[in-house]
Amino acid sequence: NAGVMQNPRHLVRRRGQEARLRCSPMKGHSHVYWYRQLPEEGLKFMVYLQKENIIDESGMPKERFSAEFPKEGPSILRIQQVVRGDSAAYFCASSPPTRVLFFGEGSRLTVL
Amino acid sequence: ILNVEQSPQSLHVQEGDSTNFTCSFPSSNFYALHWYRWETAKSPEALFVMTLNGDEKKKGRISATLNTKEGYSYLYIKGSQPEDSATYLCAFQPFGNEKLTFGTGTRLTIIP
Numbered sequence: 001n002a003g004v005m006q007n008p009r010h011l012v013r014r015r016g017q018e019a020r021l022r023c024s025p026m027k028g029h030s031h032v033y034w035y036r037q038l039p040e041e042g043l044k045f046m047v048y049l050q051k052e053n054i055i056d057e058s059g060m061p062k063e064r065f066s067a068e069f070p071k072e073g074p075s076i077l078r079i080q081q082v083v084r085g086d087s088a089a090y091f092c093a094s095s096p097p098t099r100v101l102f103f104g105e106g107s108r109l110t111v112l
Numbered sequence: 113i114l115n116v117e118q119s120p121q122s123l124h125v126q127e128g129d130s131t132n133f134t135c136s137f138p139s140s141n142f143y144a145l146h147w148y149r150w151e152t153a154k155s156p157e158a159l160f161v162m163t164l165n166g167d168e169k170k171k172g173r174i175s176a177t178l179n180t181k182e183g184y185s186y187l188y189i190k191g192s193q194p195e196d197s198a199t200y201l202c203a204f205q206p207f208g209n210e211k212l213t214f215g216t217g218t219r220l221t222i223i224p
Contacts (some may be wrong), residue, residue, distance in 0.1 A: 004155070031210065042216035043201070056211055091155070099144070099205070101212065103155035
């Protein structure tokens with residue numbers, strides 16, 4: 001049973017470009033969470049999704065950030081018109097009904 | 113804003129010694145307290161999910177206690193080994209909410 005798969009592991013973008021980060025949850029998990037780790041900070045909640053639904057997006061910046069978890073395919077975190085402050089590690093986690101989180105290895109975004 | 117604090121921030125322990133560190137969290141609206149272990153270049157892995165006041169959980173040489181009335185949890189490691197070197201994260205989950213608020217972690221280094 002493969003773990004939570006995130007790709008790309010490393011992404012470099014120039015200011016103003018778009019970043020798309022993908023997360024495939026573990027088999028059988030219908031809950032997906034995105035967390036962001038800024039340099040020298042802890043994991044900060046961004047968004048919680050179930051299939052085709054955003055349940056809680058209280059941690060998402062109001063502009064430029066969006067997330068989806070379609071019926072088919074991975075969850076995608078999309079950042080439009082990236083700025084240097086978006087440079088961070090973005091972690092996806094999935095969970096079964098027990099709510100224990102299983103994390104991916106993260107996608108590290110660097111904005112030049 | 114939920115405040116989850118961990119102390120100390122970092123810790124160096126001689127191999128074979130026992131150690132412990134603290135997580136403090138809001139005592140109101142409590143649902144669960146999670147502990148995760150995060151090795152460098154890997155993804156966080158769940159150690160414990162604790163829900164009941166006075167609960168004590170154990171996994172090998174690692175154990176944790178929970179006091180929901182005063183809002184703290186201790187993680188203990190007995191007879192530290194080099195493979196215990198990692199960052200230990202705790203996360204607070206409020207009642208009726210899937211969102212975990214993480215502390216910034218305790219970085220443990222075991223000195224051989």
